Amino acid sequence: MARYESLLDACGETPLVGLPRLSPSPEVRLWAKLEDRNPTGSIKDRPALWMIRAAESAGHLTPGDTILEPTSGNTGIALAMVAKLRGYRIVCVMPENVSAERIQLLRMYGAEIIFSPGAGGSNAAVAMARQIAVDHPDWVMLNQYANEANARAHYESTGPELLRDLPTITHFVAGLGTTGTLMGIGRFLREKVPGIEIIAAEPRYGELVYGLRNIDEGFVPELYDPAVLSRRFSVGTRDSVLRTRQMLEVEGLFVGLSTGAILHAALGVAHEAVKAGRPADVAFVVADGGWKYLSTGAYDGTLADAENALEGQLWA
Amino acid sequence: MAIQVRVPTILRSYTGGEKLITGSGDTIAALLLDLDASHPGLRERLITPEGGLHRFVNVYINDEDVRFLGALDAKVNDGDTVTILPAVAGGASGLLMLAATASHRRLG
Numbered sequence: 197m198a199r200y201e202s203l204l205d206a207c208g209e210t211p212l213v214g215l216p217r218l219s220p221s222p223e224v225r226l227w228a229k230l231e232d233r234n235p236t237g238s239i240k241d242r243p244a245l246w247m248i249r250a251a252e253s254a255g256h257l258t259p260g261d262t263i264l265e266p267t268s269g270n271t272g273i274a275l276a277m278v279a280k281l282r283g284y285r286i287v288c289v290m291p292e293n294v295s296a297e298r299i300q301l302l303r304m305y306g307a308e309i310i311f312s313p314g315a316g317g318s319n320a321a322v323a324m325a326r327q328i329a330v331d332h333p334d335w336v337m338l339n340q341y342a343n344e345a346n347a348r349a350h351y352e353s354t355g356p357e358l359l360r361d362l363p364t365i366t367h368f369v370a371g372l373g374t375t376g377t378l379m380g381i382g383r384f385l386r387e388k389v390p391g392i393e394i395i396a397a398e399p400r401y402g403e404l405v406y407g408l409r410n411i412d413e414g415f416v417p418e419l420y421d422p423a424v425l426s427r428r429f430s431v432g433t434r435d436s437v438l439r440t441r442q443m444l445e446v447e448g449l450f451v452g453l454s455t456g457a458i459l460h461a462a463l464g465v466a467h468e469a470v471k472a473g474r475p476a477d478v479a480f481v482v483a484d485g486g487w488k489y490l491s492t493g494a495y496d497g498t499l500a501d502a503e504n505a506l507e508g509q510l511w512a
Numbered sequence: 513m514a515i516q517v518r519v520p521t522i523l524r525s526y527t528g529g530e531k532l533i534t535g536s537g538d539t540i541a542a543l544l545l546d547l548d549a550s551h552p553g554l555r556e557r558l559i560t561p562e563g564g565l566h567r568f569v570n571v572y573i574n575d576e577d578v579r580f581l582g583a584l585d586a587k588v589n590d591g592d593t594v595t596i597l598p599a600v601a602g603g604a605s606g607l608l609m610l611a612a613t614a615s616h617r618r619l620g
Binding site: 396 | 531
C-alpha cells in the first residue's frame with residue numbers, strides 16, 4: 197500500500213536497492229537505503245518529525261509556537277516542512293553568504309530567515325540565535341545534537357525497516373554528523389543482529405574548514421556513544437567526490453556528497469570481506485540527492501577542479 | 513621507510529609550519545614519542561595528563577579512527593599515513609558545529 201493520508205504520513209518506508217554493479221562479488225553485496233525519497237528529500241525528515249512530535253507530546257510545542265533553528269541544512273528544511281504542516285512558525289538563523297538554493301527552499305517552506313553577518317560565518321549565526329533565544333524565551337530550540345528523539349526516530353523507523361528488508365545484513369554504514377542516524381539504527385541492529393558491524397563515515401573537509409578549530413575545546417554531540425560503533429572512517433573531499441560520481445556513473449544514483457563519503461567507507465569494508473573470504477550484506481544510507489549541491493562545483497570538471505571548488509566548504 | 517603524519521593548521525606552530533612530517537614507531541604511542549623528539553610540545557597537545565588521547569583530538573591511521581583500533585596502542589606500519597584532526601561533527605548541520613567550535617576557540 198503506497199497511499200498516505202498526508203505528506204507527513206509518507207515519511208520513511210524508503211526503498212532499499214541493491215547495487216549489483218558496485219558490489220564486489222555475488223557473495224559480498226552493497227545495498228543503498230534511499231533516504232532521499234523522503235518528503236523534503238533527505239534522511240532528516242525522520243528526526244525532524246520525531247523531534248517535533250516529542251516536543252508536542254511533552255507540551256513544549258502547541259500550534260502557533262515558534263521554532264528557532266540556527267541551520268540552513270537538511271534539518272532546517274525538514275523542520276520547516278513539518279512546521280508548515282503542523283502550524284508552527286519557524287525562524288532560521290544563517291549567514292548571509294549561504295547558497296541561494298537553501299534560502300529559496302527554506303523561504304518556500306515558509307521559514308523566516310534572519311541573516312547574520314557573512315564575515316562572522318556560522319559562528320555569528322549561532323551567537324545570534326542564542327541571543328534571539330534569550331530575547332524570546334517562549335521560542336523552542338530543538339537542539340538536534342542532544343535531542344534523544346533524533347536518534348529514536350531511527351531506532352523506531354529506519355532500523356526496523358532495514359532489518360525487515362535485509363535480514364542477512366552484516367554491516368551498516370552511515371554518515372556521522374549529529375550522530376543520530378548511527379546511534380539509533382546502530383543500537384537497534386546491535387540488539388537484533390549478533391556480530392553486526394556499525395560503521396561511521398565522517399567527512400574530512402578541506403584544510404580551511406579546520407583552520408580555526410582548537411583542539412582544547414572541540415565538540416562532540418551529546419548523542420554520541422562510541423560503544424555503538426565498530427569502526428569510524430574519515431573520508432576526504434576527493435574520495436567523496438569520486439564515489440559520488442561513481443555512484444551515478446555505475447548505478448545511476450544521483451546523490452549528495454556525504455553519501456559519496458559513506459559509499460567510500462562501505463566499499464572499503466566490502467573489499468575487506470572479499471579478501472577475508474566472508475559473505476557480507478553491506479547496507480548504507482543515501483542521505484540526500486545531489487540537487488542541493490550542484491552549485492558547489494562538485495559535479496563539474498575534473499576531480500581536482502571539484503576538490504578545489506569545495507575547499508573551505510562544509511560539503512556534508 | 514617511515515610513517516607520514518598530517519598535522520592540522522592549529523598545531524603547525526610545533527612543526528615549523530610543516531603540514532606533513534615523518535616519524536617512526538610501531539604504535540601510535542611510540543610514534544608520538546618519536547615525533548616529540550623532533551617537534552617538542554606536539555605530543556603534549558594530543559595526550560592528556562592521564563595518558564589518554566585528548567577528547568577533542570581525532571587520530572586516523574590510513575583514514576581509520578584509532579579509537580576503534582586500540583587507541584594509543586593501535587599498530588602502525590611503515591608506509592602508513594597518520595592524520596591528526598580536531599574533533600568536528602559533519603552532517604547537514606556542520607554549519608552549526610563549525611560555529612560551536614569556532615566560538616570557543618582560543619588562539620595560541
